[in-house]
Amino acid sequence: MARIACIMVADFSIAALVRSNPALGAALLAIGPSLAPHAELDAVAPRVRELGIRPGMTIAQARAISSDLAVVHRSPAAESSAHSALLDAVESVSPVVESGAPGCVWLDLAGLHRIYNGEAEITAELTRCVRRVGMEPAAGVAANKELAHLAARCGGVRVIEAGREREFLNWLPLDMLDLGKSDRGDDLETTLSRWGMRRLGELARLDPDAVGTRLGRRGVELVRLARGGIHAPLVPRRRAEFFVETVELEYGIENLEPLGFVMRAMLERLAERLSMRALVAGDVTLAFGMSGHRSFSRRVAVAAPSNDVRAILTLINLSLEAAPPEYGVESIRIEIAPRVPRPAQTDMFLPPCPAPDKLQTTIARLAALCGPGNVGMLSAENSHRPEAMRLDPFAPHPAPPIPENAVAKNVTQLVIRAIRPAREIEVMCSREIPEFVRGENLGARVISIAGPWRRDGEWWLGFTVDTDMHADSSDEKDPAAQECGFIRDYYELALEDGGVYRIFRDLNSDKWFLDGAYD
Structure with missing residues (x-):
């Protein structure tokens, strides 16, 4: 039987801002379309909701309850980066992942029971991975996408066992479905409330044809959902070819030192996403949005793929010091090409060699000090001149195999x-x-x-x-x-x-x- 898990981040627009700027985590945060007193709030943080402030209130009404309320604009760049990080965290557990609305993803649990001991352990691993990328998730597991999504909307971790779906649906309140307007323009939740409907179990007993006559296609789908009859297929997404983090700054940065401070936090988040996918960072592409609607882009070569943030940041700083941006930077986009770390197997008859990840980190640090074009391995050039050499990426050749029946000679060879x-x-x-x-x-x-x-x-x-x-x-x-x-x-x-x-x-x-x- 198919088992689908849904990972959902509540108040995703707020969570994305806090992930982008952890200093906002301690503030009473709300999001509004503008900072005018009559503007209505689009989203509020959980701490703000505990004070009685709700989305839809005006800023003046909310600040009458709490004068410490901080209202900021929504950041599509932060939400895009946070959603990509959520997908990377989930893909570190299951290879079949579907992207939903921002802050919501589904994954197929088929085959994972061979690795994890039950669905409780799988959801615990998913929660741990999402927390590593800076967000607090809710998880739901059920037989299809719709039930898993409803289970995740309940908060926490909720597993709907096979055969008990109707028991879960019968008590589920209708106000948890975020019902929109019907085909006729009526508010579905208000209409159903007038009919005396409060839970999905009550709606499941209605005739779908009669509901469709009055509420249209959306009403029929709602009845089918209440009966557990909707089974939309899981559409897996394509693997990401690049890992991207984007930040929109409140003001332009003109000096490289504060710019490096912001990029360091972005690189740390990217390194965490790469490490969860068992990948390392390759070449880095920078894209800056500058004042006056100007743009600036730069590609930084990484001599040895590594997740060492300090080494990568040093390479970026060396590149920017050579040719810095001419105007203040207002947005930063960092794109990293992932690479597979070089595997190595220890030989029984040869001395131990450095671990591949540590060796690549050391080479990356040397490249940051000397420049990417000055670190590598000398190889013979295809030339008749004896001393003709070229500089290739450092990749030591494997030791030649020891032939069978070889007799060790106690002779030291000159080198x-x-x-x-x-x-x-x-x-x-x-x-x-x-x-x-x-x-x-x-x-x-x-x-x-x-x-x-x-x-x-x-x-x-x-x-x-x-x-x-x-x-x-x-x-x-x-x-x-x-x-x-x-x-x-x-x-x-x-x-x-x-x-x-x-x-x-x-x-x-x-x-x-x-x-x-x-x-």
Whole structure:
């Protein structure tokens, strides 16, 4: 039997504002279309409702009850971010989630009983996840979406067991349904009250055709709901490709320090949403709404995906310091591309390596200090030049597998430490054979030698090509292109000081260079 859960945040517009600005949580908060005394309140916080203030009162009437009432405008940006966070929290428990009205989501509980011990444990996990993103939810579980939504509207956690749906519907008051107007423009709740209807159980005993004649299609649907006959299918939403947080500021911010303070709180909320989905933050896209209806956007590359807020904020600050916004920032939108963390498995025969998440965090901090383009892993360039290298993202290669029946050899292999750029040295030769090497922190007689090995390449870059796409018959070369070619003789030397080195002689300049040392 299908089991559907509904997660609902009461007074969602208020909850979204408090999530965006936690300092408002201690205030007597209400939302109105304007701050004029005659304007009617759209929503009030639970603490304000306890004082007797209700939506629909004017601001003057509400402040006559409490002069500490704080009235603010509604924030669509905060509600959009809060609803996305609610979806992320629920998707961390179930992969099949449908988005409803702002502050309301449904999820399918099929298969979750293999992970959790009963529906009570599932609802407890859902409540914990929603609290992690800064909201207090109500949960309802039933056989279909409509009953689950009604159960969530009752507040707290309510599980309607299979076969007891009519028992729940019979006592449910009609004023909990938020009945709108019928097709004929009449207020459904007022009409049903005149008929003497107070609960859904009383409405379930009416004839649907007679109700439809008087109240239209909405009345027929209400009777079907009272009988538990509506079973709308669950329509799962597509997985989010980006994680977004948006904040609308009360005034423009012109300095980077307070701007970073606001963005830090936004990044912390995004990191929490990503961690619940077992994801890490990739590249960051900033979009600022500035004074005078101007806009500002910036893409910040993250060298190593990580949820370290401090490292990501440092990268953003470095980017903004290089080219700051020219006008005051009035709204902030941060968009993060999620990445899957790199998994790693410990090997029994190799020394332990850092955990992938800690390693990525360290690389992200190094990128924040040195710049994203200066951190990575050197790889050999596809070139004939021996020292040609490129900087790739840091991704260490896995250790080669140990072949079967391999016999361990008690032999220490030498590893060369490349010197980049190659250091110029002085070499004294006898009959073109090096006998003494002298340079910076180096000076000793050669006791053993191997080589030379001739390496040359990129000589073809010096040839010119005519308009007929044929090589020039003359052997003349462009001087600028000739510098790209190289011809070298490499030697490996063991010196009297105990060191083993690799040197080469550049035949173009007739100079000697130290290319590497064996450790």
